[in-house]
Amino acid sequence: MNRLKLILVSSVLFFSIFLSAQTSIKTYMLPDTISYIFTDSCLHNRHILLSAAIRKNNGKISGRMKKMIFFNLEKGTVDWSLPYAFDSYTRESRIWLMPEGLLLEEIGKLSLLDYKDGKRLWEKSASCVSLEPRHKGLFYTLNTFGSAFALRPKLLYMDLKTGEDRKLRIRSSWKITSRSRHFTYLNDSVMCTLDNDIRLLNLYSGELKAYNPKVLNVWSFPGTEARSNLLYNDSCFYMSDKEKIFCLDNQLKELWRTALPKKSASLSHIYTDSTNVYMVNYGVGSDWKYRFEGYPFVAAFDKKTGNKLFLTQISDAKTSVVDFFRLGDTQFLLFPDRIANYRLSPNAPINTIAWNWQKYGYLRGIEENEFYIPDSSDSLHYSKAPIENLLPVHTSTGMICTVDPSDMRVINAFPNSLYRMVIAQYGGNRILEGDSNKLIIIDEKGYRKQEVTHVYQKVFQSGNHVYALKETGNELVDISL
16 A cells, blocks of 8 residues: 555656646737747847738738737737838848837838837938947938938937937048948947948047948949958958958058959958968859859968968869868868868868768758757657767758768768757757757757647747747747746
C-alpha cells in the first residue's frame, strides 16, 4: 500500500513538474486578416500593432491604403484602428513604435500618433531621414513637390515629441542627395552619415563637415555602386571607393589616399589590425541585380601611411566572392565552386580547393546562425550542431556543411530536412523552425517542450514574448518564453 502511495505521489509530482515546465501560449482571434506585425519593447507586451489590407467595394485589395489595428493583449480587444497610406512601389510601411508615440510616414506626410486613441499629436508635410533617439530628435526633409529644390532638399531637425524644429546654426548647408542614409554616433554631440558623401554633423552647433568619395559609376545606367564599409578606428575613418582606399581624421581631413588599379574596385570589405588595413574586393557591384564589377582581390596597406604592401588578384573578372574569413595569417575566400586561400604577404601563392558542388550545391556563404539537429526520429531532443573548430557553410541546395578550415574537408553535411534553425530565443529557451509551418520550443538542455502548429515561421520578438500569425491570418499566437 505504501509502495502504491509512493508511486501515486511520484506521478503527481512528475506531472506537476511537467506542467510547470510548459511555456505559456495564448491565442487571440483578430478582426481582420493580418499581413504584418509591429512590436517594440515600449508597448510592454500589453499591446501590439497590426497591419491589415483594405478591400474596396468591388472586393479588390487597395494598392495604396492599409489599416493599422492597435490590439489590446490584456483585454483581447481592439483599442482603435485607422487607415493609412503606404508606398505602393516598395510595398513597405514606414512605422516606428517610439516611447513618445507611434511615428507614421505616409506618402508626403509625417505624423506622430497617440497610443491611447490613435489621434495625431502633430503632422508635417515631410519625410523622415533618420531617428536620433539619444536626444529624442528626428532628422527630416520638407516635401517641396514641384519645387526646383525637391531633388536636393535641406536636412532639418525636430523634437520628436512636439514636432517643433530644433535650431541648427548651419543647417541650410546640408543637402540630401540620395536615399541611402546610414547614421551612427561618434560621441554625444556628433553623428556620422554615409550617403554618397561621408558627413559629420554636430548636433549642438549644427556645424557640418563632408567628404565626397567616388562610389558610383555614373557612366553606366543604372550606375553600379562600388565601395567598402566605412570603418572608424583609432579616431580615423577608413574606406575604399571606385578609385582609391583612403584615411580621414575625425574632422574628415584626408590623411592619405592610395589609388587602386583602374577598373578593379567593386563592393568590398576592409578591416584593420594594429598596423595594417586589409581589403577583400568581391568583384561585384551593387545595383538592382548585383552585376560583375572589377575583379576579386586581396590587398593590404600600411595603416599610418597608406603605402600598398600587396594587392593580389584572386580570380577573373567574371566571378565574385560570396563570403570570406581569416584564419591566422591566411585569408580564405569562398567562390560558388571553390575556396581560395592566400597568405597575407607579398608574392604569396594562391591556393585553390575545388568544392564538390555536384554533391553539396554551390557555395552561398558562411552560416552564422545557430541551428540544431534532432537526436532521433521522434524529435524529443535536439542537440546543437557540432561546429566547434569547424566552419559551417550553406549552399544553393539548402544544405549546411561543416568544413574543417585547415583543408576544407566536409565533416558533416546536413540537408535542410534535418537541421532546425533557431528563430527566437530568451534565456535558455529557444524556438526552432519545424516542418509544415510548425514552431518547436526547446529548453536549455534541448528537450522539446511544446509545438505550435499551422503558423507562419516569420516571428516577431519583444523581450520574452514571441508573436506569430496562424496560417489563416486572423489568429495571433503569443508565446512567453
